Amino acid sequence: MLRRPLPRFRWLRRLGFLLLALVLASFGGLAGALWWSLPPTEGDLRLAGLGGPVEVTLDTRGIPRIVAADEQDAAMALGWLHARDRMFQMELMRRGAAGRLAELLGSPALRLDRFTRTLGLARRAEADLAAQSPETRVVLEAYAAGVNAWIAARGRFAAPEFLALGAPEPWRPEHSLLWGKVMGLWLSGNWRSELERARLAGLLPPERLRELFPDEASAGRPDELRAALDPTWLSRLATVLPRFPEPGTLPSSASNAWTVAGRHSVSGAPLLASDPHLGFQAPILWYLARIDLADGQMLAGATSPGVPFLVIGRNARLAWGFTTTHSDTQDLFIERLAGPDAYETPAGPLPFSVIEERIAVRGAAPEILRVRETRHGPVISDLDETPRGDGTVLALAAANLASGDTAATGLHALNRAGSVAEARGAAAVITSPSQNLMAADAGGGIGMLLTGRTPLRKAGDGTVPIPGWDGGHDWLGWAPFDTLPHVLDPPSGMLANANNRVAPPEHPVFLGAEWIADWRFRRIGMLLAARPQHDAAGFAGMQRDTVSPFALSLTGPESLLRSLPMADGAVGQAQALLLDWDGDVAASRPEPLIFNAWLKQVGRLALAAGGVPEGASGAPAAFLSFVLSPGGQGAAWCGGDCRVLAARALAVSVAELRTSLGENPTHWRWGTVHQAIFEHPLLRAIPGLGRLVRLEATSGGDEWTVSRGGLRGGRGIEAWQHVHGAGLRLVADLADPDSTLAITATGQSGHPLSPNWSNLLPNWREGRMIALGKAASEAPLRLRLLP
Structure with missing residues (x-):
């Protein structure tokens, strides 16, 4: 007897079950891989090169105590622990400093890679290894051995991100020197200010520049060639330089x-x-x-x-x-060209030093970057690929790029x-x-x-920027x-x-x-x-202080704000709040939001009235104080009357806040918009996933308080996000080594599925500190590292 074919819906049902099984198996495999990428919490582990056993005690927060015979063994153990908990963070640091982020992130990272390759951070770090003392090189090598022991044992399971990217390359001693190169780049950005002032020198009269930068009386002298750079070209150059909040960049430190x-x-x-x-x-x-x-x-x-x-x-x-x-510690030198491959010096033309950098790009063909250097430093203006017609280039002299960095x-x-x-x-x-x-x-x-x-x-x-061809400013x-x-x-x-x-x-x-x-x-x-x-x-309490003397100077008894007529409605309510404010930039108060929004508008309106193009300059605190001085010295920036500008700025800022926070200013709260934001540098760009791994905490403070609440900037409600501040707080009493108090803002682990990914954030938010003493916390975890 012939069997009848199965109905179509039964085949569809079987296909559905098969697809479901495949999906579940994929999720199960991914979950298993993520679980396997979590680090071990106990046991005995072998590290080749150790001089003796090292005991590592991890408290319930993931904070290790290393007990070792000497600093070389301790460095190896620390390298292993850093790799265990933060290998991908270390990978991003060395790739960012070496100009190799595009290998991971593709074309969006090219701008940053071009910049760091032009500066030559990796080349300089490799050369500086020989400048370190023999004892320091031994410690750097021991640390690298500890990192590599973790990489060799775990491969692409060294951190969850490597599941998709492949196993990390071995760590070398000079990679640790890259951290100092990055710090030198982050913590000394004066050359960018020189570009900004040079651009403004072509747009503003000298007296306006002196008021915008009051400490710099010599900025922008019109009788000097150094101030005659084309503002349009300088603006174009600024657009090709990485700027905060792009990945791998920082705001002012x-x-x-x-x-x-x-x-x-x-x-x-x-x-x-x-x-x-x-x-x-x-x-x-x-x-x-x-x-x-x-x-x-x-x-x-x-x-x-x-x-x-x-x-x-x-x-x-x-x-x-x-x-x-x-x-x-940085100067921009204007170099005159002497033909296509040379530049002028007091001793005659010199050829550029030329380095060709090959930048691998994920999903695209590699890019060849031609880096030129003069006797002063790398040619920064080559980052703008549009040819210039004035026969000059800009070279960066920077102490942090000088050889022999120890x-x-x-x-x-x-x-x-x-x-x-x-x-x-x-x-x-x-x-x-x-x-x-x-x-x-x-x-x-x-x-x-x-x-x-x-x-x-x-x-x-x-x-x-200054002339480089005559040696007069060397x-x-x-x-x-x-x-x-x-x-x-x-x-x-x-x-x-x-x-x-x-x-x-x-x-x-x-x-x-x-x-x-x-x-x-x-x-x-x-x-x-x-x-x-x-x-x-x-x-520790002082570190969390949120009272702003700057706010008090602009809202106190002698302030220009006191001379404004009282406005009606919501603007009048906001004005009254500022006049009665004690200057505490607390998360629970409306006044900090009103004050910061008002200052932002004062700066925007004053710069526009003074002829500064949007985005060409910020409004420093000294400039804001000058514009809002009760004596009216800043009238040239206010269309003649800074009282009118201040009142308009308050009205505009209140109107903008009302659209997102409601009609009544007394109900607004600084902490509603001033959230401390901690994002994964890579995963934040992945829709859905970035939000899952993002950490947030309501916080007080602003740019001018001891408890720094640095803002993201820009427009919209995200402008008030807290993205820059004290990620570490530490207090030490020299009476007792065990009384050292510290806290960081996230957690010890870089693994989003680890309980130590975010477990320190509540303590950081509430101002609680942890003692880094000998005594182990409850239920410690122990690891022994053996030769």
Whole structure:
């Protein structure tokens, strides 16, 4: 008997079951692969090259304590831990610095790759390895061996991102030097300001430039050729340079650090606080760790994946932190061409040094980039491919690009230093970037030491591009370290820095003409003076302070705002809130939002009235204070009357806020829009997935508060997002090595499925700190690394 064919719907049902099974199997396979990429939490592991066993204790937050015989074994263990928890972060760092992001991300990353290849960061790091001390090279090699042990054991399971990208390449010692090159790039951007001022010099009269940049009286002199660059070309060049918030870029940097001597401390020993302000990401730049060696030495604080040394923290006798000095260590030189392949110098024409860089691009053909360098540095203007007709190019001279960079050796020496005097010796070896090293020792000493090479200029103040063909503005060398404005054991027993000017203009060593407003520094001084003695908990509270002296200066009894007639409706409500405000930029208050929106409009309207094209310049705090000064000095930027402009700016800002936050200003809250945002650098670009791995936290503060709440900028509600600030806070009491307090903003792990991906964020949001002591937390996890 013949069987009848199965009905069509039965075949469709079977096909559906098969497809479902395939989908489930795919999801199961992916889930299994993701689970396998999670790191082990216990057991004995073999690391070839170890001198002896290393015990690693991981507390419930994922913070390791490494117990090793010597620093070489500790460095290998730290390299293994960094790779275990942050291998993809390390991969992005080295690829970004080497100009190899397009291999992963395709054409969208080409602009950044062209930029870093032009600067030659990878070439310079490789050359600088030989400049490090033998002891430092040993530690760099041990760290690389630890990283490579993880890569060799895990392959493409080294981190979940490698499941799609393939196993990471082996780590080499010079890759750790790339971190310093990136920091040097992030923390010294004066050359961009020179481009901005040169463009404006062709658009504004000198007096307007001096008001826009009040500290820089020489900017834009019309009688000098250096100010005659074509504004249109400069604008075009600006568009090809990577800018925040693009991947791999940062906003203007800032940080806080302060210390007091033992007589101002409850414990009788110095206290030190440090909270560096960098761009937010997930995971954050910092990785907490404690290291104990057999000879009694210890380290506790913040490391950065990719680097074998403690960056900010303490050892048994010394604590330290960093802020950016904002010294001018970069100049743009206008070079005259002498034919197609040479440029003019005082000694006659010289050929360009030419390097051909091959940039691999995912999904596209490789690109060949021809990099030219002059005696001053790389030719930045070649990034604009449109030919110029004036026979000149722009070359960048930068201290952080100079050869013989021994920053790694200096940081290694700082890790070993036992006093402020020894820290001074280490600071002299940290050649880049230019930083203020805040230090305190258990013997009672405190000090602020400047690191980094500071150029000695034959002429000029470094504010605008300068002629390179005649040698008249060449660098003569570096300022001797001992001539820099270091401060040791001041009579007050207190030291603080918040990126403010560190020396008066008449100091023998010219550090620069460009300084940010000192409002955070003033507030730190107020808080230090408010109590005769301090403790670690009080310092931690200071780091979270959100009172803005800048806001008080623009809303207080003598302010221009007080002279405005009271408006009607919502604008009048907002105005009344500002007039009654105590300056606290708290997340729960409406006034911070009204104030920042008002200032944004004041800056926009004033720049437009003054003839500055949109996007050509920001409105610095000093400029805003000038425009809003009650004496009316800024009238030229206000169409004659800054009271009218201020009132219009308030009306416009309130109208914009009403469209998104409702009619009643008393119901608005700063924290509604001022969310701290931590995004995965790669996954954030994938629809749906980026949102799943994004971390957020309501936060207070703004650009001018000690608790820095740096804004994304731009237009729309996202402009108020908090994307730049203290991703690390650390406080050290030199009375007790076990009392070091620290917190980071995300978690120890870079794996989004790990419980340690975001577990530190609640503590960071609420201001709670973690003690990096010897005692293990509850239910610790233990790993033994064996030779």
